[in-house]
Amino acid sequence: MDLDRHDFELDDLVERIKANDNRLVALQVPEGLKMQALEMMDSIEDESDATVILAADPCYGACDLVHDKMRMMGVELVAHMGHSQMNIDSGMPTHFIPVTYDGDPELAVALPLLESHRAIAQSRLESVGEEVDIDEEAAKDRFLDAVGRVAPLTGARLGLVGSIQHLHLLEEFKSRLEVAGFDVEIPVGGDRLTFPGQVLGCNYSGDDPSIGHYMFLGSGDFHPIGLVLHTGKPLTMLDPYSGDATEMSLERIERILRQRFGLINSVVEAQTFGILIGEKPGQMRRNLAIRMKRLLEKHGRKGYLLALDHISPDLIDFYPVDAYVNTACPRIAIDDSVRYAKPLITPYELEVALGEKKWETGYQFDEIP
Numbered sequence: 364m365d366l367d368r369h370d371f372e373l374d375d376l377v378e379r380i381k382a383n384d385n386r387l388v389a390l391q392v393p394e395g396l397k398m399q400a401l402e403m404m405d406s407i408e409d410e411s412d413a414t415v416i417l418a419a420d421p422c423y424g425a426c427d428l429v430h431d432k433m434r435m436m437g438v439e440l441v442a443h444m445g446h447s448q449m450n451i452d453s454g455m456p457t458h459f460i461p462v463t464y465d466g467d468p469e470l471a472v473a474l475p476l477l478e479s480h481r482a483i484a485q486s487r488l489e490s491v492g493e494e495v496d497i498d499e500e501a502a503k504d505r506f507l508d509a510v511g512r513v514a515p516l517t518g519a520r521l522g523l524v525g526s527i528q529h530l531h532l533l534e535e536f537k538s539r540l541e542v543a544g545f546d547v548e549i550p551v552g553g554d555r556l557t558f559p560g561q562v563l564g565c566n567y568s569g570d571d572p573s574i575g576h577y578m579f580l581g582s583g584d585f586h587p588i589g590l591v592l593h594t595g596k597p598l599t600m601l602d603p604y605s606g607d608a609t610e611m612s613l614e615r616i617e618r619i620l621r622q623r624f625g626l627i628n629s630v631v632e633a634q635t636f637g638i639l640i641g642e643k644p645g646q647m648r649r650n651l652a653i654r655m656k657r658l659l660e661k662h663g664r665k666g667y668l669l670a671l672d673h674i675s676p677d678l679i680d681f682y683p684v685d686a687y688v689n690t691a692c693p694r695i696a697i698d699d700s701v702r703y704a705k706p707l708i709t710p711y712e713l714e715v716a717l718g719e720k721k722w723e724t725g726y727q728f729d730e731i732p
């Protein structure tokens with residue numbers, strides 16, 4: 364990561380520490396910035412009277428705010444870097460530190476992909492009104508179809524989204540795309556999202572049927588996989604770090620759907636389940652977990668509620684259950700299930716396995732609202 368081109372915006376934090384006369388502050392930084400954490404601690408301690416404790420456990424999102432354990436240590440303020448505020452209350456005063464990257468990639472390299480994706484979206488507009496009565500085999504085929512499983516579109520607009528470090532580019536890119544002839548929307552999502560055009564690995568709530576395809580400004584495939592799994596819409600990725608344009612291949616999404624299909628089938632006869640509850644403030648879905656337990660009971664199965672902060676194979680593989688249902692971060696089941704010794708599925712996938720949800724409604728991404 365080119366750190367010289369990132370703005371860490373520590374000044375507002377130092378001002379707040381001074382204004383509140385905070386003496387003990389916890390700093391929480393994303394994994395990619397941990398190497399620079401000690402330098403940041405020096406800088407905060409040099410410029411204020413506060414002592415800084417690094418919250419050194421892994422941190423992958425604003426869902427993972429440090430909370431009561433830091434209060435027990437006497438921490439007065441949590442400084443959380445690189446993620447934006449969510450609709451959760453950790454119980455601790457928290458200062459969010461934005462991190463922005465100044466890279467501004469060329470749009471031209473992305474235009475051929477965007478044009479081909481717009482053509483796919485327009486062809487989906489024309490398919491409105493196709494038959495809905497289908498047999499079991501056709502329903503399963505629809506489940507496995509990256510595009511055909513989702514509802515017909517009402518428009519073929521381009522949805523412009525990005526990860527948090529690059530959101531400041533969106534308005535400028537909207538103008539550039541409009542000059543290039545695209546009808547562009549920067550989608551506004553629900554309460555879990557702070558900014559227009561923002562996406563999280565567990566929330567794509569800005570999607571709407573008038574958006575036919577997407578462009579993502581960011582790096583890596585974590586957000587793109589979730590977006591296409593959730594929407595079934597073609598996605599161009601423009602990476603501000605490398606300047607490269609690529610697409611999220613529908614074959615890759617179909618491979619994931621086949622894996623999910625296999626996991627659902629593998630638990631149809633399972634009798635005992637561990638139901639995982641995440642202890643992180645923004646991942647805690649206790650009511651959903653209890654609803655899954657009741658659902659299992661209704662079908663004559665057994666569910667055990669297991670609460671964990673970090674979820675990993677060595678912490679759960681040994682329990683004598685047949686499978687696990689994950690209600691913590693949805694991406695644990697989607698991205699990491701091969702690491703676990705037993706099937707690890709989402710709540711929606713359990714409902715399909717128990718016959719409560721139908722294949723023909725198409726795969727439903729496990730979104731945290």
Ligand code: SF4
Binds near residue numbers: 426566
């Ligand atoms: S995808 Fe997982 S880690 Fe990321 S914000 Fe959502 S719950 Fe948190």
